[in-house]
Amino acid sequence: MKVIETDKLTKKFGSFTAVDSISMEVEKGEIFGFLGANGAGKTTAMRMLCGLSTPTSGKGTVAGFDINKNPEDIKKNIGYMSQKFALYEDLKVWENLRLFGGIYGVPQKEIEPRIDKLLTTLGFMDEKNTMVKALPLGWKQKLSFSASIFHEPKIVFLDEPTGGVDPATRRQFWELIYDASDRGITVFVTTHYMDEAEYCDRVSIMVDGKIEALDSPKNLKSTFNVESMDEVFFQLARGAKNE
Amino acid sequence: MSSISVNNIKRNYGKVEALKGVSFEVEKGEIFGIIGPDGAGKTTLFRILTTLLLADSGEAKVDGNDVIKEYKDIRKKVGYMPGRFSLYQDLSVEENLKVFATIFNTTIEENYHLIEDIYKQIEPFKKRRAGALSGGMKQKLALSCALIHEPTVLFLDEPTTGVDPVSRKELWIMLKKLKKEGITILVSTPYMDEASLCDRIALIQDGEFMKIDTPENIVNAFDSELWSVKSSNMSGLLKDLRANNKIITSFAFGDTHHVTVKGLSVEELKSYLVGKGHTSIEINSIKASIEDCFLELSKSS
Numbered sequence: 168m169k170v171i172e173t174d175k176l177t178k179k180f181g182s183f184t185a186v187d188s189i190s191m192e193v194e195k196g197e198i199f200g201f202l203g204a205n206g207a208g209k210t211t212a213m214r215m216l217c218g219l220s221t222p223t224s225g226k227g228t229v230a231g232f233d234i235n236k237n238p239e240d241i242k243k244n245i246g247y248m249s250q251k252f253a254l255y256e257d258l259k260v261w262e263n264l265r266l267f268g269g270i271y272g273v274p275q276k277e278i279e280p281r282i283d284k285l286l287t288t289l290g291f292m293d294e295k296n297t298m299v300k301a302l303p304l305g306w307k308q309k310l311s312f313s314a315s316i317f318h319e320p321k322i323v324f325l326d327e328p329t330g331g332v333d334p335a336t337r338r339q340f341w342e343l344i345y346d347a348s349d350r351g352i353t354v355f356v357t358t359h360y361m362d363e364a365e366y367c368d369r370v371s372i373m374v375d376g377k378i379e380a381l382d383s384p385k386n387l388k389s390t391f392n393v394e395s396m397d398e399v400f401f402q403l404a405r406g407a408k409n410e
Numbered sequence: 411m412s413s414i415s416v417n418n419i420k421r422n423y424g425k426v427e428a429l430k431g432v433s434f435e436v437e438k439g440e441i442f443g444i445i446g447p448d449g450a451g452k453t454t455l456f457r458i459l460t461t462l463l464l465a466d467s468g469e470a471k472v473d474g475n476d477v478i479k480e481y482k483d484i485r486k487k488v489g490y491m492p493g494r495f496s497l498y499q500d501l502s503v504e505e506n507l508k509v510f511a512t513i514f515n516t517t518i519e520e521n522y523h524l525i526e527d528i529y530k531q532i533e534p535f536k537k538r539r540a541g542a543l544s545g546g547m548k549q550k551l552a553l554s555c556a557l558i559h560e561p562t563v564l565f566l567d568e569p570t571t572g573v574d575p576v577s578r579k580e581l582w583i584m585l586k587k588l589k590k591e592g593i594t595i596l597v598s599t600p601y602m603d604e605a606s607l608c609d610r611i612a613l614i615q616d617g618e619f620m621k622i623d624t625p626e627n628i629v630n631a632f633d634s635e636l637w638s639v640k641s642s643n644m645s646g647l648l649k650d651l652r653a654n655n656k657i658i659t660s661f662a663f664g665d666t667h668h669v670t671v672k673g674l675s676v677e678e679l680k681s682y683l684v685g686k687g688h689t690s691i692e693i694n695s696i697k698a699s700i701e702d703c704f705l706e707l708s709k710s711s
Contacts, residue, residue, distance in 0.1 A: 204574040206547075207574075327572065330572055331448035332447055333446070333450075333615065333704075334701050334705050335708060336447070338662050341662060342648075359572065359575060365664035385665075396664070400574075404574065404575070
């Protein structure tokens with residue numbers, strides 16, 4: 168089953184084409200890396216996929232809903248975690264989760280048991296009543312990810328989730344991503360760490376608004392005849408005109 | 411004379427110990443990297459050295475001047491590029507640069523040679539508002555502004571965070587050039603792969619330096635047997651590696667997992683993994699990277 172399908176999706180701002188006719192398909196449960204240089208159009212493309220921005224032309228569906236016609240349904244059926252930590256610092260751990268559950272329409276009587284189950288899995292039960300602002304960064308980040316998939320969406324969008332995080336926490340975070348993917352949640356992730364690109368099932372690389380490459384890391388490395396994703400990225404992005 | 415000299419600097423925010431007594435020296439013309447995650451104390455250290463924050467105790471000198479008694483002298487001759495974009499969003503690229511030049515009583519023309527390489531990449535957009543620039547261009551403008559008065563010491567707090575790999579490489583080429591001009595550079599980064607580009611580095615975590623040395627010496631001091639392991643099922647592989655009690659640590663590293671082992675041969679590990687149903691198994695003895703060292707050091711501290 169396809170969770171994302173786009174056909175020549177395009178976004179222009181005046182005479183500037185930020186996203187230039189991108190077509191792609193992402194499968195259920197897939198970990199999809201969305202790479203590109205700064206200014207390549209990643210954020211604009213993601214905003215369209217999340218129902219936050221209307222395409223200038225082209226079409227697509229996300230989680231089964233039409234990007235042009237039903238952006239509101241898309242918003243309800245996806246999870247999103249931004250680069251910057253997005254929980255409420257002055258609420259307790261469980262209050263944050265209850266809030267997210269409520270916003271996304273998780274049935275009232277399911278919220279409480281789901282919070283306990285989640286916190287037990289994460290080993291956070293002792294911190295249930297802790298204010299979020301008192302948590303170490305790595306924990307906040309895991310909690311933020313858990314909140315973004317609390318309503319069990321078909322797909323979660325992660326915008327540079329691991330920027331600035333220590334090496335051990337960065338790896339634990341990827342294990343959470345794997346778990347989500349094993350449960351059938353599609354993970355759409357942007358990152359500037361090229362070793363993390365290797366953890367994805369497939370990656371796309373955007374250059375000047377276009378998708379210049381889309382394949383598994385293994386195939387991309389063999390196509391470009393290089394040893395690492397860093398070199399693949401460098402070869403493609405070096406020629407970029409936009410910045 | 412050391413360009414930066416720091417002796418037992420401590421700083422708390424309420425109960426949080428942001429810096430727990432940090433000491434180091436940086437030579438003139440050296441690129442010294444502070445490598446560590448968010449919340450480790452990097453920015454607090456930068457703010458103390460640029461005289462924007464007072465330490466609770468300890469002493470520090472920058473280019474021979476005391477950070478407390480002679481703060482005015484320091485402010486005249488250092489360049490500081492904070493982690494967050496700190497330019498005037500409503501002024502154009504050119505206006506921003508002019509503001510910084512004027513504050514320091516100089517002109518763009520006078521020190522153009524220092525910023526030329528980097529500024530000419532954004533010069534085509536000099537009439538654009540700084541707020542409308544992309545992330546990579548903002549960084550280039552901020553660096554130009556930090557350099558326009560020809561500082562003796564340059565403080566760059568996470569100049570490459572959120573910047574794509576190509577722009578990151580360009581920035582490091584630029585720093586090497588500035589070093590040749592005799593400028594001392596203190597630079598912080600959460601990207602471990604950038605450590606090897608520094609002359610010396612300090613690995614920082616929880617307000618403490620775990621190690622100060624050249625990247626090469628740090629890597630050579632890694633004393634565990636380190637292997638890279640690969641199979642056709644990488645997520646299952648990690649779980650099976652962790653379940654083996656002769657494997658001390660196992661971490662995902664891009665397309666392989668890195669493990670440290672005790673009393674285990676390559677053949678033994680291979681037959682263990684075959685027994686768990688793995689195929690296309692590859693095991694190689696490898697040299698540690700800075701990231702391996704960081705993981706090892708933070709485990710023991």
